[in-house]
Amino acid sequence: MKFNIKINGKAEVVDVDGNTPLLWVIRDVLDLKGTKFGCGKAACGACTLHVDKVAIRSCSYPVKFADGKEITTIEGLSQGGELHPVQQAWKEEIVPQCGYCQPGFMMATAALLERIPHPTNEDIDNNIVNVCRCATYYRMRKAIHRAAEIKSGSNS
Amino acid sequence: MKKAYLIIPMLLLFVAMVSKVDSFANNDWATSGLDESKTIKSEDSNEKKSEDDVEESHKAFDRMMEVLTHKRCVNCHPAGDAPLQGEDSHVHHFGVKGGEDGHGVPALSCNSCHQVENNDLAGIPGAPDWHLAPISMAWEGLSRVEIAQSMTDPERNGGKNIHQIEEHLTEHALVLWAFDPGVDSEGTPREVPPVSKEDYIAAVKKWVETGAHIPAE
Numbered sequence: 001m002k003f004n005i006k007i008n009g010k011a012e013v014v015d016v017d018g019n020t021p022l023l024w025v026i027r028d029v030l031d032l033k034g035t036k037f038g039c040g041k042a043a044c045g046a047c048t049l050h051v052d053k054v055a056i057r058s059c060s061y062p063v064k065f066a067d068g069k070e071i072t073t074i075e076g077l078s079q080g081g082e083l084h085p086v087q088q089a090w091k092e093e094i095v096p097q098c099g100y101c102q103p104g105f106m107m108a109t110a111a112l113l114e115r116i117p118h119p120t121n122e123d124i125d126n127n128i129v130n131v132c133r134c135a136t137y138y139r140m141r142k143a144i145h146r147a148a149e150i151k152s153g154s155n156s
Numbered sequence: 157m158k159k160a161y162l163i164i165p166m167l168l169l170f171v172a173m174v175s176k177v178d179s180f181a182n183n184d185w186a187t188s189g190l191d192e193s194k195t196i197k198s199e200d201s202n203e204k205k206s207e208d209d210v211e212e213s214h215k216a217f218d219r220m221m222e223v224l225t226h227k228r229c230v231n232c233h234p235a236g237d238a239p240l241q242g243e244d245s246h247v248h249h250f251g252v253k254g255g256e257d258g259h260g261v262p263a264l265s266c267n268s269c270h271q272v273e274n275n276d277l278a279g280i281p282g283a284p285d286w287h288l289a290p291i292s293m294a295w296e297g298l299s300r301v302e303i304a305q306s307m308t309d310p311e312r313n314g315g316k317n318i319h320q321i322e323e324h325l326t327e328h329a330l331v332l333w334a335f336d337p338g339v340d341s342e343g344t345p346r347e348v349p350p351v352s353k354e355d356y357i358a359a360v361k362k363w364v365e366t367g368a369h370i371p372a373e
């Protein structure tokens with residue numbers, strides 16, 4: 001079956017079974033490998049991307065629900081050659097270790113800052129519940145606060 | 157003199173008895189007497205009917221409550237802000253919260269993972285409007301009588317009358333999801349309530365129709 005999705009601003013038509021996980025379509029059909037597979041059961045967050053600006057775990061999201069919607073992956077986070085504040089902060093705080101979980105965390109953080117521009121530690125604990133096997137949580141927390149500063153232009 | 161003392165009261169008694177016999181002959185009395193007996197008879201049957209209704213209502217209540225106290229319902233009516241999950245009703249993993257409107261917190265809504273239908277490939281349950289009941293409708297830890305009291309109290313149920321409650325219980329897709337809960341992440345079917353969907357819906361309707369009586373237990 002054919003589905004129309006707009007991915008990182010580009011219209012695409014994919015012809016797949018409607019129950020195919022969106023992650024499969026992104027990685028294997030559209031060949032965007034930035035979004036990662038971790039658990040396949042909405043538990044780790046490695047596959048987080050945005051569907052109509054909402055953070056979604058794409059491993060558990062059938063592509064049929066993405067029909068006609070706008071998808072943003074880590075490849076589409078920066079705009080006009082500028083790093084997104086989350087990417088900038090991640091770079092400054094040297095967050096990643098192995099890096100595998102990081103795209104999911106960054107997408108979840110970008111969605112958080114759209115809704116809570118200056119999150120408290122409690123907001124971060126409640127909203128960012130992805131899993132990092134390398135335990136980069138401490139640096140991540142610093143980077144989230146830093147991203148909020150950069151985004152609001154308060155200390156860039 | 158002594159005789160006169162006896163005769164006067166006897167005369168008075170006689171006069172009183174005659175006047176009573178007159179009143180016995182009054183039609184009003186006859187009619188009212190009949191009416192009274194009719195009323196008594198119809199009160200009896202009303203009482204009988206209402207006893208039947210209460211009994212039927214309680215029976216329907218028992219059946220309905222077998223469903224409403226099941227984990228498929230109570231897991232999303234927790235006594236706090238965190239949903240419960242699984243057959244053992246453990247607190248939802250990952251620190252998930254219902255948030256202000258029960259649909260999750262700003263960047264982690266229920267729909268980040270739960271869609272409008274079950275996802276049996278990933279083992280993620282789903283139904284339209286997947287969300288947590290408000291804290292005023294917390295059922296976890298309550299007895300079935302307390303659940304029914306909470307459910308029928310407009311202060312706690314969002315201002316619903318009994319017919320709106322009936323509609324919620326018998327038509328809301330999220331409520332009826334309990335009978336088609338899909339499989340867990342290991343592919344094991346989730347337990348369904350011990351009463352079929354059809355019998356449960358019939359029980360709710362019967363309970364409301366018979367006056368929505370809540371037993372005193």
Ligand code: FES
Nearest residue numbers: 038039044045059
């Ligand atoms: S791969 Fe999707 S949440 Fe783990």
Ligand code: FES
Nearest residue numbers: 098099132133134
């Ligand atoms: S950086 Fe290795 S899993 Fe997170």
